[in-house]
Amino acid sequence: MIMTEVTNKYDTLVIGGGISGQEAALNLAEMNYNVLLVEKDLSIGGKMIQLSKVFPTLDCAACITTPKMSETARHHNITLKLYTEIEKIDKQADGSFDITLTEKPRYVDASLCTGCQECEFVCPQIINDHYNYDMVGRKAIYIPFNLANPKIAAIDIDNCISCMRCVKVCAPKAIDFKQMPKTYMVNARSIVLSTGFKLFPATGKPDYNAATLPNVIDALQMDRVIAPTRPYNNVVRPGDGKAPENIAYVLCAGSRDSSIENKPCGADCMNNPICSQICCMYSIKQAQLLMGALPLADITIYYMDIRAFGKGYEEFYNQSKGMGVNFIKGKVAKITANPNGSGDLIIRYEDVHSGTYKEAKHDLVVLSVGVIPDKSTPQLFGNVNLELDDFNFVKQTDPLISPTLTSIPGVFVAGMASGPKDIPDSILSAGCAAAEVASYLQVAAEA
Ligand SMILES: Cc1cc2nc3c(=O)[nH]c(=O)nc-3n(C[C@H](O)[C@H](O)[C@H](O)COP(=O)(O)OP(=O)(O)OC[C@H]3O[C@@H](n4cnc5c(N)ncnc54)[C@H](O)[C@@H]3O)c2cc1C
Ligand code: SF4
Ligand code: SF4
Numbered sequence: 001m002i003m004t005e006v007t008n009k010y011d012t013l014v015i016g017g018g019i020s021g022q023e024a025a026l027n028l029a030e031m032n033y034n035v036l037l038v039e040k041d042l043s044i045g046g047k048m049i050q051l052s053k054v055f056p057t058l059d060c061a062a063c064i065t066t067p068k069m070s071e072t073a074r075h076h077n078i079t080l081k082l083y084t085e086i087e088k089i090d091k092q093a094d095g096s097f098d099i100t101l102t103e104k105p106r107y108v109d110a111s112l113c114t115g116c117q118e119c120e121f122v123c124p125q126i127i128n129d130h131y132n133y134d135m136v137g138r139k140a141i142y143i144p145f146n147l148a149n150p151k152i153a154a155i156d157i158d159n160c161i162s163c164m165r166c167v168k169v170c171a172p173k174a175i176d177f178k179q180m181p182k183t184y185m186v187n188a189r190s191i192v193l194s195t196g197f198k199l200f201p202a203t204g205k206p207d208y209n210a211a212t213l214p215n216v217i218d219a220l221q222m223d224r225v226i227a228p229t230r231p232y233n234n235v236v237r238p239g240d241g242k243a244p245e246n247i248a249y250v251l252c253a254g255s256r257d258s259s260i261e262n263k264p265c266g267a268d269c270m271n272n273p274i275c276s277q278i279c280c281m282y283s284i285k286q287a288q289l290l291m292g293a294l295p296l297a298d299i300t301i302y303y304m305d306i307r308a309f310g311k312g313y314e315e316f317y318n319q320s321k322g323m324g325v326n327f328i329k330g331k332v333a334k335i336t337a338n339p340n341g342s343g344d345l346i347i348r349y350e351d352v353h354s355g356t357y358k359e360a361k362h363d364l365v366v367l368s369v370g371v372i373p374d375k376s377t378p379q380l381f382g383n384v385n386l387e388l389d390d391f392n393f394v395k396q397t398d399p400l401i402s403p404t405l406t407s408i409p410g411v412f413v414a415g416m417a418s419g420p421k422d423i424p425d426s427i428l429s430a431g432c433a434a435a436e437v438a439s440y441l442q443v444a445a446e447a
Contacts, residue, residue, distance in 0.1 A: 010036040010079070012437055013099055013188035015086060015380070018046020019065060019423060020415025020430040021194035022072040027434030028192075029077035033441065036186060037072065038081045038101060043148035044069050046196055050131065050220060052227040054423060055285040056316035060228055062147055069149040083154070087183070089191070090382045095410055095444060096189045105179035107155035108141070112174035115143060115151035119166035119175070127159045129231075133221040135238065136231040141166045141175075146229055189444065190410045190437045193386075193394055194430065195377050197416035200254030200276075200370040204269040208253065208335045208367060214239035215343055216335055216365045218253075219282055226289045235293050237364045239343045244297060244364035247290060248347055249283045250332045251303040252276075255370030268372060274391055276370035277420040280307045283368045284317055287325045300326040300362070302349055310422065329353055335365055371420040384408050393419045404433040412436050 014025045017039035025037045037044070049069070051061035073080055087100040125140035132145075140159040143151055155166075155175070167175050202210035202218040210216040215237045225235055237244050254260070255276040260269055280303065287299045306327070308317040321327065330349040338344040344363045351358045373392040378385070387395040387407035394413045397405045404412045414433035415426035 008186055010034050010186060010188040011441055012036070012190045012192060013038065013097070013186070014192045014194060016046070016194040016196055016415075016417070017041075017044030017072070017080070017082075018194060018196045018415060018426075019048045019068070020196070020417070020426045020433075021046070021192070022068050023427050023430035024192045024194055024414045024434045024437075025078050026068070026072055026075060027431055028437060029075045031434075031438050032077060033438070035078045036081065036188060037078055038084050038086060040083070040085055042083050042106070042144040042152075042154050043150070044072060044080070044082070045145075045147070045149065047220070048423060049145070049147060050224060050227070052223045052230075052289060053285065055281045056310070056312040058285070058288070062227070062229060066147055066149070069147075073149045080150075082150075086380050088382045089380050089384075091384045091408070091410075092187075096187055097191060097410065099186050099188060101184045101186065103182045103184070105157075105181060106152065107157060107160075107175065107177055107179050108153045109174045109176050109179075110150070110152045112172040113152045114172060114174075115153070116171075117143060117153070118169045118171070119153055122165040122169050124163060124165065125159050125161055127156065132224055132231040135221070135224070190412070190440055192412050192414050192430075192433050192437060193377060193406070193417050194414040194433075195374055195417045197371045197420070198268060198374050200272060200372050201268050202253070202367050202369055204254050204260060204369075205257075205367075207333065208250070208365075209337075210367060213335065213337055213345060213365075215345060215363065216367065218367050218369045219249075219279070219286065220369075222286055222366050223282070226286065226293060235290065237343070242343070242363065243294065245294075246298045246362045247294075247300070247364045247366065248345075248360070248362040249287065249299070249301040249366050249368055250335070250347070251279055251283060251301065251368045252331075253279075253367035253369050254372070255279060256304065257370075270372065270392075272370050272372060272391075274420065275307060277307065277309070278422050279368040279370060280305075281310075281313055281316070281422065283366070284308075284320045284325070286366070288320050288323060291323050291325070298326065299324075300328060300360070302328050302330050302332050302347070304329070304331055310424070330358070333357075371416065373419075374417075377417065381408070386411065389419075391419070393417065402436065404429060404436050410440060412440075 011033035123139035126137040128134035129138035414430040
């Protein structure tokens with residue numbers, strides 16, 4: 001049975017449909033709990049669906065995650081609400097939560113759309129495709145990405161010129177310009193926060209000049225460039241489309257760094273003293289993939305320390321050295337344009353081994369940007385206070401013994417919402433959150 005209607009009462013509300021939210025929802029659904037999964041984007045998938053391959057096995061990220069996305073979208077105990085914002089959560093006297101949700105209009109009837117894309121083909125409006133880091137265009141009516149689940153179109157109303165070409169070609173008559181935002185009130189006995197993370201903005205280190213140098217990109221953009229669902233068939237640098245021959249990675253760009261505050265670079269620019277845990281490994285992964293895609297290219301990784309902490313990670317690091325990736329222990333101080341106008345870049349760095357400042361030329365620089373918290377998560381709660389930790393991630397009140405407990409009884413945290421984690425650790429924490437929820441619901445039922 002596929003349950004699509006929103007009922008009023010749920011055992012658990014899971015907020016965020018990334019890999020952690022899907023795992024927590026599926027675990028609870030398999031235990032026969034009735035789960036509402038709310039995702040603010042048009043598809044579930046989170047950051048993982050954007051990735052190329054995953055360290056240390058180099059399995060295709062989409063191949064691993066799409067079966068889980070399908071299972072989540074189709075499970076009879078999971079109700080999925082996409083493109084939906086949580087307005088407010090209030091705790092009730094009986095310990096349950098009243099939740100106000102607003103579902104934004106897609107202007108396409110989800111129950112009729114077949115995902116055929118005929119509307120996309122005829123729509124004349126082309127805008128930047130944010131899923132692909134604006135490297136290619138998309139139409140005003142669009143399927144969010146080719147592996148989206150569910151595969152349903154939506155209209156970007158701000159860029160629609162109301163030409164009605166899509167309406168004419170849509171055989172099931174799914175397009176509905178009369179849709180309005182819908183607000184629901186639901187009740188849940190427990191909550192899993194799996195709201196994930198944000199990336200430190202590439203422009204957050206003004207000395208790296210990412211705002212003005214098009215050939216300074218961030219690592220998620222590179223993951224898109226080398227993904228099987230990539231925007232182009234070749235690896236090219238954004239500035240001029242040249243195939244790069246000498247690529248640099250700058251590790252700890254916005255991690256382990258307390259020199260950022262008060263620089264004029266926006267709300268997400270903050271001191272970030274912690275290690276983001278994933279950047280060393282995703283950079284080594286990308287270096288290996290690039291050596292396959294560009295066999296003649298030189299790849300240099302500038303690092304402070306290499307933190308290859310997981311099972312098989314040290315071997316993966318050593319393998320990249322064996323493949324010819326050049327590792328330089330040195331903190332990068334500045335990135336500037338090569339004055340010859342070639343679009344190439346000059347990296348100025350401190351070579352720790354010789355104790356000297358050096359310069360090196362590269363034609364593409366990838367900033368291995370860090371993980372930062374979404375500080376807005378506590379604002380979801382009305383009459384109860386969700387505490388954050390010293391680094392603004394959701395506070396784990398008992399991090400050693402019960403790492404998914406939060407400051408609110410009945411609210412649990414999974415995945416990156418409580419701090420940096422790779423995919424295996426995010427999945428582990430989601431499984432742990434589901435087990436804690438089940439035991440909480442059991443105890444509450446017996447009380
Ligand atoms: C460049 C890069 C490469 C990586 N490569 C690897 C790798 O090779 N191997 C590996 O193990 N890990 C890798 N990672 C790490 C991996 O991406 C994370 O471990 C994983 O995505 C964490 O999943 P999550 O579900 O906790 O968070 P996310 O993926 O961030 O998902 C959170 C979800 O919650 C939704 N959401 C947020 N707030 C709300 C709200 N208020 N209401 C509703 N929905 C909300 C978001 O839209 C999103 O869908 C990489 C990360 C990056 C940046
Ligand atoms: S809106 Fe209509 S034309 Fe567009 S994908 Fe859906 S069914 Fe196809
Ligand atoms: S009505 Fe809007 S979405 Fe439809 S084809 Fe025209 S511009 Fe595109």
